[in-house]
Amino acid sequence: MQRIITATVQNSSGVLNRITGMLSKRAFNIESITVGTSEIEGISKMTFVVDVSDESKIEQLTKQLNKQIDVLKVNDITDYSIVARELALIKVGSTSATRSEIQGIIEPFRARVLDISRDSMIIEVTGKPDKVEALADLLQPYGIIELKRTGVTAFRRGKQPRQQVQDFGSISI
Amino acid sequence: MKTQTQNEMKIEEQEQKLRTGADLFIESLVEQNVDTVFGYPGGAVLPIYDALHRAEAPFQHILCRHEQGLIHAAEGYARVTGKPGVVIATSGPGATNLVTGITDAMMDSLPVVVFTGQVSTAVIGTDAFQEADVIGITTPITKHNYQVTDLKELPKVINAAFHIATTGRPGPVVVDIPKNIAQEISDESFSRDFHLPGYQPTVKPNPLQIRRLAEALATAKRPVLLAGAGIHFADxxxxxxxxxxxxxxxxxxxxLGLGSFPGGHEQALGMAGMHGSYAANMAIYEADLLINIGARFDDRLTGALQHFAPNAKVAHVDIDPAEIGKNVETNIPVVGDAKEALQGLLKIDIEKEDCTEWYKSVLDNKSSSPFWFERSDDLISPQWLIEELHRETSGEAIITTDVGQHQMWAAQFYQFNEPHKWVTSGGLGTMGFGVPAAIGAQLGRPGETVVSIVGDGGFQMTMQELAVIKQHQLPIKLIIVNNEALGMVRQWQEDFYEERYSSSLMTENPDFVKLAEGFGIKGVRVANEADVPGVMKEVFSYDGPVLVDARVQKLDKVFPMVAPGKGNHEMLGVRRCSE
Known part of the structure; x- marks a missing residue:
């Protein structure tokens, strides 16, 4: 199953290496990692999308992350009401004949054209991973020359529904 | 005239304040009450060794003969004293030679602080002479590591390193110090205070969980305790x-929990696991409540997980929350220090169900199926040799070992009655651990009898450290259980690889007695059982180091045994007493 984990980390040197090293050492299957600075100086936020076989694995993952000295906080936010977004750049083959057709396809996705050349165009799309995948699917017939995705970054929404699912990320015992 | 003198005094004062990063480093170690450092000089740590020279022996410095010797000695020191072992090594090869021992300390949670030299910051990343990416290499095998790139960080980082290594679940911490940082001169005093917001080990267990454990114990009919190394660390x-x-x-x-509970106690069932006692394994197998205090459910302990404590509610006390539920599903997790948890439990008076039947059956197993071995007419059986050692040292010696058959026999037959006296490489299973670990143990507890029981294979991995034993006249008794083989490898080849003894027979061993003599150490060979008591007397009455080349029965195997992939209830080689 796919889980989304967020971590707040101290921005010390080698922190990303420390965390990815731990994940690979313990054989966790990471689908994406994003990392960037936060609203507090010296503190970075990371978002992981992981594929795990069961709940005990995700519990082990969050505990191992928590064990890192540079990690301040870990949450499994999968079961919360969240905002999760990624950005993708897609370079797709296009000629003058297909250009407007492609524009028509991307419009409902609120994607933008960033660059146009004689035989290709670059499209920027932001959204949940399935939205990015859906757009990429539709563009496939035109020939995708290059596709780059940033990976998911995610937040919990300000207001959570009343009934909350168990939060594996902050098990306190 | 007067003013000139004052000026001179001022200059002198200033000169006194001026000190290098290396001086600051030595000061920081002194502030940490370090009394022994295991170190080896080299290019990148020359400034540190010069400062050490200037400081005029602020602590004892032990020059092992290989960096692997340093780190295992530091581990041995930490294991018997509870204080952190401290290591200094140079950059590149000095640091990489430590890797095995750092991993060993990580697996067995030993508090070790390792200082490695590094090339100057200006050339880091250029493949400079004796440069190695020590931070990259040691990140997966340390509790934490630091590279100091600014002199003002040095005192703070050293204090943080000691704090991290010795608190919570102990472990190794590496501090990598570039040469120019050690050389940098400064008259400033830097803050020593560190702030680790992401590191706050839970020491006090949640009282609710303690209460749950107590309730589980109240209703349990077949309870059993499992004591791990956490008992030692928490005293x-x-x-x-x-x-x-x-x-x-x-x-x-x-x-690693041996000695945490007196081995001779009526309630002691001994070690559980692959070569554990029948009584211990069956008690865990049949239990309805397993209370694990400070053990991490290693695979050598559990055997096949589906058969491990299959009917038991599992309570697990551990200071490291990540160990709870990692291997064995746990019903009652208790995060905290073992001592705090036990004190919490002792405060509650539990009305316990009657467990007399259970207790009786457990003790029946203990008396009917003890560890056993066969003695031959004249050859020395290794197990008997260990029993003799126990007798000769009244069971009070500090024992260090490598890994393999001799280690298991020591665990089975040297009955440990006191804590902090069993120094062995558990998790990593490191050959070559025993001799340097004995050096660290003897230096840490000079008044104690230290016996290093090693195999002929493992001994040859770190035998150069005999020079250190000689140099410091450490009265260590080295017993080589010599079966001219990598015994455990040979045993597995016999049992699981149809006796194809591929590269496991040591047919060309050196003459260990002559070797000892070459190092200036007394060497003794014993090959007949009848001679053993006499040799033992000679060895233990001798006031200095002795190496004993004990030629034992070559084909002995460690029994009983849980074969790989099997459950602990399926032990091979269990013998019942005839009576």
Whole structure:
């Protein structure tokens, strides 16, 4: 199953290496990692999308992350009401004949054209991973020359529904 | 004239204040009350060694003959004293030679602080002479590591390193110090205060969980305790004894938990696991409540997980929350220090169900199926040799070992009655650990008898450290259990690889007695059982180091045994006493 984990980390040197090293050492299957600075100086936020076989694995993952000295906080936010977004750049083959057709396809996705050349165009799309995948699917017939995705970054929404699912990320015992 | 003198004094004062990073480093170690450092000089740590020279022996410096010797000695020191072992090595090869021992310390949670030299910051990343990416290499094998790139960070980082290594679940911390940082001159005093917001180990267990554990114990009909190395680290052996006696609980231990509960105690079932006792393994197999205090459910302990404590509610006390539920599903997790947890449990008076039947059956197993071995007419059986060692040292020696058959025999037949006296490489299973670990142990506890039981294979991995034993006249007794083989490898080849002894027979061993003599150490060979008592007397009455080349029966195997992939109830080689 796919889980989304967020971590707040101290921005010390080698922190990303420390965390990815731990994940690979313990054989966790990471689908994406994003990392960037936060609203507090010296503190970075990371978002992981992981594929795990069961709940005990995700519990082990969050505990191992928590064990890192540079990690301040870990949450499994999968079961919360969240905002999760990624950005993708897609370079797709296009000629003058297909250009407007492609524009028509991307419009409902609120994607933008960033660059146009004689035989290709670059499209920027932001959204949940399935939205990015859906757009990429539709563009496939035109020939995708290059596709780059940033990976998911995610937040919990300000207001959570009343009934909350168990939060594996902050098990306190 | 007067003013000139004052000026001169001022200059002198200033010169006194001026000190290098290396001086600051030495000061920081002194502030940490370091009394022994295991070190080896080299290019990148020359400034540190010069400062050490200037400081005029601020602490004892032990020059091992290989960096692997340094780190294992530091581990041995840490294991018997509870204080952090401190290591200094140079950059590149100095640092990479430590890797095995750092991993060993990580696996066995030993507090070790390792300082490695590094090339100057200006050339880091250029493949400079003796440069290695020590931070990259040691990140997966340390609790934490630091590279100091600014002199003002040095005192703070050193303090943080000691704090991290010795608190919570102990472990190794590496501090990498570039040469120019050690050389940098400064008259400033830097802050030593560190701030680790992401590191706050839970020491006090949640009282609710303690209460749950107590309730589980109240209703349990077949309870059993499992004591791990956490008891040693928390100095909780007295509390464990009190708790076990209060409720008449049978006690099993892990390999590293040996000595946390007196081996000769009526309630002691001994070590559990692959080569554990039948009584210990069956007690865990049949238990309805398993209380694990400070053990990490290693695979050598559990055997096949589906058969491990299959009917038991599992309570697990561990200071490292990540160990709870990692291997064995846990019903009652208790995060905290073993001593605190036991004290919490002792405060509650539990009305316990009657467990007399259970206790009786457990003790029946203990008396009917003890560890056994066969003696031949004249050859020395290794197990008997260990029993003789126990007799000769009244069971009070500090024992260090490598890994393999001799280690298991020591665990089975040297009955440990006291904590902090069993120094062995558990998790990593490192050959070559025993001799340097004995050096660290002897330096840490000079008044104690230290016996290093090693195999002929492992001994040859770190035998250069005999020079250190000689240099410091450490009265260590080295017993080479010499079966001219990598015994455990040979045993597995016999049992699981149809006796294809591929590269496991050591047919060209050196003459160990002559070797010892070459190092200036007394060497003795013993090959007949009848000679053993005499040799033992000679060895233990001798006031100095002795190496004993004990030629033992070559084909002995360690029994009983849980074959790989099997459950602990399926032990091979269990013998019942005839009576």
């Amino acid at each position: 909780a052996d007295k509390e464990l004894l009190e708790f076990a006696e209060k409720y008449n609980l049978p006690v099993t231990t892990t390999l």
